Amino acid sequence: SFRLATGSDTGAVLLWDIRNPKRPATQAFNVHGANVWAVQFHPEDSAKLVSCSEDATLAVTQWAADADGLGHDVRRLSSFFNPLSVNCFDVCPFTRTSLVVAGSSSGNLLMDAAPCSA
Numbered sequence: 736s737f738r739l740a741t742g743s744d745t746g747a748v749l750l751w752d753i754r755n756p757k758r759p760a761t762q763a764f765n766v767h768g769a770n771v772w773a774v775q776f777h778p779e780d781s782a783k784l785v786s787c788s789e790d791a792t793l794a795v796t797q798w799a800a801d802a803d804g805l806g807h808d809v810r811r812l813s814s815f816f817n818p819l820s821v822n823c824f825d826v827c828p829f830t831r832t833s834l835v836v837a838g839s840s841s842g843n844l845l846m847d848a849a850p851c852s853a
Contacts, residue, residue, distance in 0.1 A: 740784050742771025748786050748796055764807045766794045772820070778828040785835060787821040793837045793845055817843045 739751040739759075746767035752760040767788035777783035777795070784796045793812040812835075819840035827834040837845040 736781070738776075738781075740774045740776060742767075742774045742786055742788075744770045746771060746788060746790065748774055748784055748794075750784070750798060762798075764796055764798065764809070766796055766809050767792060769820075772822050773824060775826070777833070778826055779833055785824060785826055787824050787837055789820040791817055791819060791821055791839065793821050793824055793835065793847065795835070795847070812837070812845055812847045814843065814845055817841050817845060821845065 737752060737754045739753050741749045741751065743749060746765065746769055747763040748766045748771060750762045750764070766786060767790045769789035771786050771788050774784055774786040777785055782798055784798065786796065787793045791813055795810045796807050798807045817839050821837045821839045824835060824837035827836070835847040839845065
């Protein structure tokens with residue numbers, strides 16, 4: 736694939752088009768309010784990026800090409816019981832709902848079982 740996803744200390748998730756490595760094109764999505772600790776493409780849907788952040792959220796960003804470039808829609812998962820950083824996550828594509836599980840500095844687990852196609 737020619738796309739690479741990264742996170743930033745400003746809370747942005749960046750999508751890179753690396754077909755021209757000397758001048759890669761980027762698209763930044765303002766997803767989080769603090770450092771992004773991890774980001775990966777969803778294993779069942781490459782138009783979705785999953786990320787976690789110091790802002791205590793897990794986010795699933797759906798991106799798509801439109802007339803203005805790349806549009807995006809963000810679904811965030813957080814919990815009143817988890818006020819601390821979400822440090823890591825994993826996506827289990829082998830369930831009917833593509834289960835996403837995240838761990839936090841408070842010792843809590845966040846789980847999202849939204850269907851992959853949502």
